[in-house]
Structures are given as structure tokens and as C-alpha cells.
Amino acid sequence: MARIAVVAGDGIGPEVVGQARKVLDAVLPGIEATEYDLGAARYHRTGEVLPDSVLTELAGHDAILLGAVGDPSVPPGVLERGLLLKLRFAFDQYVNLRPSRLWPGVPGPLATVKPGEVDLVVVREGTEGLYAGAGGSLHRDTPAEVATEESLNTRHGVERVVRDAFARAARRERRKVTLVHKTNVLTHAGSLWARAFEAVAAEHPDVATEYQHVDAAAMFLVTQPQRYDVVVTDNLFGDILTDIAAAVTGGIGLAASGCINPSGAYPSMFEPVHGSAPDIAGKGLADPVAAVLSAALLLDQLGHADAAARVTAAVGAELANRTPGVPLRTEEVGDRLAGYAVA
Amino acid sequence: MARIAVVAGDGIGPEVVGQARKVLDAVLPGIEATEYDLGAARYHRTGEVLPDSVLTELAGHDAILLGAVGDPSVPPGVLERGLLLKLRFAFDQYVNLRPSRLWPGVPGPLATVKPGEVDLVVVREGTEGLYAGAGGSLHRDTPAEVATEESLNTRHGVERVVRDAFARAARRERRKVTLVHKTNVLTHAGSLWARAFEAVAAEHPDVATEYQHVDAAAMFLVTQPQRYDVVVTDNLFGDILTDIAAAVTGGIGLAASGCINPSGAYPSMFEPVHGSAPDIAGKGLADPVAAVLSAALLLDQLGHADAAARVTAAVGAELANRTPGVPLRTEEVGDRLAGYAVA
Ligand SMILES: CC(C)[C@H](C(=O)O)[C@@H](O)C(=O)O
Ligand SMILES: CC(C)[C@H](C(=O)O)[C@@H](O)C(=O)O
Numbered sequence: 001m002a003r004i005a006v007v008a009g010d011g012i013g014p015e016v017v018g019q020a021r022k023v024l025d026a027v028l029p030g031i032e033a034t035e036y037d038l039g040a041a042r043y044h045r046t047g048e049v050l051p052d053s054v055l056t057e058l059a060g061h062d063a064i065l066l067g068a069v070g071d072p073s074v075p076p077g078v079l080e081r082g083l084l085l086k087l088r089f090a091f092d093q094y095v096n097l098r099p100s101r102l103w104p105g106v107p108g109p110l111a112t113v114k115p116g117e118v119d120l121v122v123v124r125e126g127t128e129g130l131y132a133g134a135g136g137s138l139h140r141d142t143p144a145e146v147a148t149e150e151s152l153n154t155r156h157g158v159e160r161v162v163r164d165a166f167a168r169a170a171r172r173e174r175r176k177v178t179l180v181h182k183t184n185v186l187t188h189a190g191s192l193w194a195r196a197f198e199a200v201a202a203e204h205p206d207v208a209t210e211y212q213h214v215d216a217a218a219m220f221l222v223t224q225p226q227r228y229d230v231v232v233t234d235n236l237f238g239d240i241l242t243d244i245a246a247a248v249t250g251g252i253g254l255a256a257s258g259c260i261n262p263s264g265a266y267p268s269m270f271e272p273v274h275g276s277a278p279d280i281a282g283k284g285l286a287d288p289v290a291a292v293l294s295a296a297l298l299l300d301q302l303g304h305a306d307a308a309a310r311v312t313a314a315v316g317a318e319l320a321n322r323t324p325g326v327p328l329r330t331e332e333v334g335d336r337l338a339g340y341a342v343a
Numbered sequence: 344m345a346r347i348a349v350v351a352g353d354g355i356g357p358e359v360v361g362q363a364r365k366v367l368d369a370v371l372p373g374i375e376a377t378e379y380d381l382g383a384a385r386y387h388r389t390g391e392v393l394p395d396s397v398l399t400e401l402a403g404h405d406a407i408l409l410g411a412v413g414d415p416s417v418p419p420g421v422l423e424r425g426l427l428l429k430l431r432f433a434f435d436q437y438v439n440l441r442p443s444r445l446w447p448g449v450p451g452p453l454a455t456v457k458p459g460e461v462d463l464v465v466v467r468e469g470t471e472g473l474y475a476g477a478g479g480s481l482h483r484d485t486p487a488e489v490a491t492e493e494s495l496n497t498r499h500g501v502e503r504v505v506r507d508a509f510a511r512a513a514r515r516e517r518r519k520v521t522l523v524h525k526t527n528v529l530t531h532a533g534s535l536w537a538r539a540f541e542a543v544a545a546e547h548p549d550v551a552t553e554y555q556h557v558d559a560a561a562m563f564l565v566t567q568p569q570r571y572d573v574v575v576t577d578n579l580f581g582d583i584l585t586d587i588a589a590a591v592t593g594g595i596g597l598a599a600s601g602c603i604n605p606s607g608a609y610p611s612m613f614e615p616v617h618g619s620a621p622d623i624a625g626k627g628l629a630d631p632v633a634a635v636l637s638a639a640l641l642l643d644q645l646g647h648a649d650a651a652a653r654v655t656a657a658v659g660a661e662l663a664n665r666t667p668g669v670p671l672r673t674e675e676v677g678d679r680l681a682g683y684a685v686a
């Protein structure tokens with residue numbers, strides 16, 4: 001039976017993860033879950049972000065379910081670099097998977113798009129680019145200060161994530177992959193991405209391809225999100241584009257993500273895209289759908305495609321039955337989802 | 344009288360620039376304009392992108408009006424790096440100014456936003472960041488290939504553009520500046536931007552400030568574009584965010600931009616955000632509004648605030664009178680705009 005590590009985290013993290021576990025237990029009884037206390041609260045209490053011993057323990061699990069970590073009281077970068085990105089890099093989670101669907105029943109912000117029309121997945125590279133942490137500064141706090149950030153891209157790293165994107169597209173109905181980059185300005189990295197993309201595309205004559213600059217893609221995600229099937233892009237572009245995709249499909253309250261190591265050598269990690277939302281924490285008002293959809297991605301990754309499909313269908317039922325404007329209760333949504341999933 | 348250089352460029356460039364000049368001549372008779380033949384066509388004919396002699400001549404003008412350059416037949420980067428970015432960097436155009444308004448009469452894609460509610464300007468840094476051209480690659484075309492792109496940020500470069508943003512905000516009604524960066528991941532450059540922003544903010548107690556990560560800003564531009572007044576951000580983030588802002592306010596067909604050197608030591612350059620649109624080139628179907636609004640920014644920069652306001656008002660009249668779905672004719676729009684502007 002699957003052994004998962006649970007990092008509920010800060011703010012609304014514990015509330016939404018609670019519902020995700022409820023749904024997991026309903027569709028796949030017997031999952032063994034171990035809680036790990038990580039995030040802003042632990043940082044403030046002990047000064048620790050991610051002790052090596054915890055990293056080692058996490059490595060022994062089949063997957064990690066994460067709620068949300070962070071709080072405005074923690075300086076920027078501490079938990080991001082020290083915990084979230086540390087896990088993505090240490091566990092070589094190079095596929096950062098972010099599906100976006102405009103669910104029937106969800107009032108999206110776009111006048112031009114009908115529910116059901118948007119169904120895309122962004123395959124965001126997760127272990128390279130500007131997230132590598134390569135950069136520094138000189139003459140800090142003087143008029144001569146200079147600061148750099150370096151985007152590192154390897155053929156190894158780019159090709160493997162592009163390959164994953166094509167494999168996913170080949171299993172989908174529309175079978176299309178869009179590469180997004182900025183080849184006209186970032187010519188070195190752009191060229192590497194474009195050539196790796198072409199090479200992998202040649203192995204998939206059945207998959208349609210297109211290329212877009214990141215600024216154009218940001219625009220088309222607003223004006224024509226229907227056009228996308230699978231989008232593959234670098235770490236930072238993926239960060240931005242997935243928030244746009246979430247915005248046009250009803251907000252990050254519904255957006256799930258998986259940080260996946262496809263080899264299985266290390267555990268993959270599943271987390272809602274939203275943050276810890278301290279303003280509504282503890283009030284039972286957070287929407288657990290993003291966490292529950294992340295749990296569905298977890299099930300899928302662990303080979304339980306059937307259970308994953310039941311959870312996804314449960315979310316569809318929940319969203320189709322919501323009355324816009326009626327406030328939701330986290331616990332009740334969780335109960336309903338668990339109910340739908342086993343019905 | 345003002346001496347301007349005109350680079351009509353490729354595709355729809357000459358058509359839309361023709362209307363911008365028509366409107367300029369109407370509101371400010373006697374402008375001296377010199378045409379420069381640059382772009383994809385010249386590149387194919389002569390192999391030249393931007394000869395030094397032309398750069399020197401351009402430097403002698405009060406401003407540059409540019410239509411659009413580029414064509415799919417030119418390899419990515421050649422005209423971008425060799426012409427557009429070359430001019431921005433050579434003429435130290437560090438303020439890349441991109442206003443977005445949801446004009447009454449324009450059908451925006453958002454169900455949640457009413458015409459007149461969005462009126463923001465992005466002050467995008469224009470001479471640093473990932474656009475510096477610092478990067479390279481090793482072991483090209485082998486499995487060991489690595490490619491880098493480096494973002495270079497100086498206190499000098501950041502502070503001056505932040506200062507410009509605050510000065511603009513101080514002259515606007517809402518007096519608010521939003522800094523957009525990714526301080527939680529790009530900690531070195533992010534810290535420099537945040538500290539420069541704080542220092543300049545301290546000189547402007549009358550201007551409200553906020554900070555947002557770029558992914559959150561991309562989302563809020565879709566869900567709540569009304570919240571922004573002046574946005575200041577780095578070169579690449581500005582590239583992406585301004586296309587989102589354009590998308591939510593009716594598309595890049597209406598989006599103007601100025602690449603401004605506020606010192607006046609070199610000419611500033613004004614160009615529509617859209618590209619050369621080869622598919623509709625020569626058909627008289629391109630909307631010249633973005634080019635005409637760019638000409639209004641040019642007038643403003645050269646100290647003709649009154650003429651600029653008349654052109655902007657003319658655009659307002661034109662857009663308010665359009666019937667959605669009725670195709671437009673480039674020449675006719677130009678004629679109408681010139682008429683409104685002098686009425
Ligand atoms: C919190 C931050 C480090 C993270 C990222 O930039 O990847 C977040 O924005 C995300 O998208 O998961
Ligand atoms: C053509 C390209 C170099 C340019 C940029 O990236 O700045 C364009 O996208 C723009 O926004 O003006």
C-alpha cells in the first residue's frame with residue numbers, strides 16, 4: 001500500500017490537506033500517511049527550514065502531499081528556496097505538471113470562452129532555468145551595486161521534460177504540443193529549447209506542434225485559451241503562464257500541480273498552486289478543490305488511474321452543483337467530494 | 344520644428360505608420376520627417392540590419408516613429424537583437440512605457456470589467472535584465488550542451504526607472520505604484536529592485552505602493568486589472584505583463600509603446616506593440632490605432648501635451664463609434680482620426 005508523506009504547512013494548508021486526505025482515504029483505503037511539520041510555523045519555532053534528516057525521511061515515501069507553506073512574516077526566499085525549491089531540486093522533480101480546465105459550473109472571467117472549452121496542461125520544467133539559484137551581487141547597498149540571476153539550461157534537462165510533454169500529448173485527444181520560450185531574445189537558451197523540441201517532435205509524427213514567444217502565449221491564454229492542449233516551457237515562464245491559465249479557468253483556488261520525478265527514483269510531490277492565504281486561515285472557508293485535484297494527480301502518478309478518475313469526476317460534480325455567490329465550507333466540500341468519489 | 348525619423352518597416356508597418364503621420368501632420372503641421380528603410384526587406388536585399396551610419400543619423404533626430412519590423416523568413420533574433428534592441432540600448436531608452444486602457448466601445452474579453460475601469464501604465468525597464476544579451480552555450484548540438492542567459496541588474500539602471508515610475512504616478516489621479524518582480528526566487532536581483540523601490544518610495548510619501556510577484560500580477564491582470572495604476576518592473580516581466588494588459592483591454596491592435604530616454608541625450612522611439620502581421624499586410628485592413636496612440640506618446644514626450652491629448656481624444660471618439668464586427672479600413676480610420684483630432 002502507498003506510503004505518503006504529508007506536509008500540511010501553514011495557513012489554510014492543514015484545512016485543505018485534511019479534505020484531500022479524506023478523499024484519498026475514501027477512494028483508496030489503507031494509504032499510510034506520515035505527517036511532517038514544515039513551513040513558516042516551524043521556522044519561527046526552531047529556525048529550521050528542512051533538516052537533512054527530514055529530507056532523508058521524505059525520500060523514503062512514495063509521494064508527498066503538500067498543502068501550502070509560507071507567511072508574510074518570513075523573509076522572501078527562505079521557505080521558497082529552502083523548502084519548496086529544495087524539494088523540487090533534491091528529488092529531481094523535473095516535470096512540474098499543471099493542468100487547467102474550465103469546469104462546467106465555474107464562472108470564468110472570460111466572456112469569450114464557454115465551460116468545457118478549455119482543457120490544457122502546462123508541463124513546466126522544474127529543475128533548471130532561473131530557478132537554479134545561480135546569481136549574486138556586488139557592491140551591495142552602494143550606487144555601484146550589480147545583481148545577476150542566471151538561467152541554466154542543459155540539453156539533458158530540456159530534452160527530458162520535452163519528451164515527457166510529447167508522451168502526455170500522445171495520450172490526449174488533440175495531440176498537440178506548444179513550445180513557449182523567447183527565442184528571439186534569449187537566443188542561447190531559446191535555441192537549445194527549440195532544437196531539443198524539434199528532435200523529440202521528429203519521434204512523434206502523430207503529435208502536432210507549434211511555437212510561441214512567451215509574451216504572445218500570455219496574450220493568447222487570455223484571448224484564446226481553447227487553442228492549447230499541452231504546453232511545454234521553462235521554469236519561470238511556466239510559473240507565470242500557469243497562473244494566467246488558472247486565472248482564466250476560475251482562479252488558483254481550483255489549480256492543482258504535481259512536481260514529478262517520472263523515473264520514480266525519488267518521490268513526486270503534489271500541491272495546490274495557491275498559497276497559505278493567512279487572511280482566511282482557520283476559518284473553514286478555503287476551497288479544498290485544488291488540494292483534492294492535486295491528490296488526484298498523486299493517485300495517477302502512483303498508478304491508480306481509476307481512483308484518480310473518480311476523484312476528478314467528483315470535483316466535476318461538486319463544481320457543477322455550486323451556486324455562485326454562496327460561501328463554501330471547507331469541511332462540507334471535503335465530505336461531498338468523498339461522497340461523490342465513492343458513489 | 345520637430346525632426347523625426349520614420350522607420351515604417353515590414354508588413355503592416357508602412358500602412359499604420361502612414362496613418363500616424365497623417366494624424367501628426369494634422370495636429371502639428373510642419374513636422375520634418377525622414378524615412379529610413381530598415382527591417383526584414385532591407386536585410387534580405389542587402390544583408391544589413393542597422394548600419395552604423397544609419398544609427399548615427401537616427402541619433403540626430405528628436406524622436407523615432409517605428410511601424411513594425413520582422414518577418415518569419417528572418418531567423419529569430421536577427422532583427423530583434425540587431426535592430427529593435429540595438430536601438431533601445433544604443434539610445435539608452437530605459438523607460439519602456441506601455442499604457443493600457445479599456446476604451447469605451449471596445450469589447451474586452453473580460454466579463455468582469457466595464458469599459459473605462461482599466462487605465463494603467465506599465466513602466467518596463469528597457470536596458471537591462473535578461474535583455475542585456477549576456478549568455479552563451481557550450482558543447483552545442485551534443486548531449487552535453489549547456490546554455491545560459493544572464494539577467495544583469497544595476498542599482499543605477501533600476502533606480503532611474505523606478506524614479507520615472509514614481510514621477511509618473513505622482514502626476515496621475517490614483518498615485519499608486521506596483522512593483523512586480525519575483526523576489527522569492529530571484530533573490531539577488533529581487534532584493535536590489537525591492538531596495539531601490541523602497542528608497543524612491545520614501546521620497547514620495549504621497550504615492551501609494553504595493554509589491555507583487557510576477558505570477559500573481561499576471562493573474563490579477565486577468566481577474567482585477569482595475570487595481571493597477573502604474574506598474575514598474577524589469578525588462579522581461581514587462582514584456583509579458585504588457586501583452587496580458589493589452590489582451591484584457593482589447594488586444595495588441597490598440598497597444599502603444601514608447602521607448603524613452605528621459606534625459607533627451609538620445610532620441611526616444613515610439614512603436615505599436617503589435618508586429619508586422621504579414622498575413623494581412625498590404626490589404627488595408629490593419630488597425631492603425633496603436634500606431635496613432637504611439638504618435639500621441641511621441642507628441643507628449645516632445646512637449647506637445649496639448650496635441651497629444653487631442654490625438655488621444657480622437658482615438659476615444661473613433662473607438663466609441665465603432666460597430667463590433669464591421670471590418671475596418673486602415674486609410675479610413677486614419678482619415679477619421681485626423682478629422683477628430685483637429686475638430
Ligand atoms: C512559491 C514559489 C517558489 C513557486 C514558484 O515560483 O515555483 C510558486 O509560485 C509556484 O508556482 O509553485
Ligand atoms: C520583438 C521583441 C524583441 C520585443 C521585446 O521582447 O521587447 C517585443 O516583444 C516587444 O514587446 O516590444
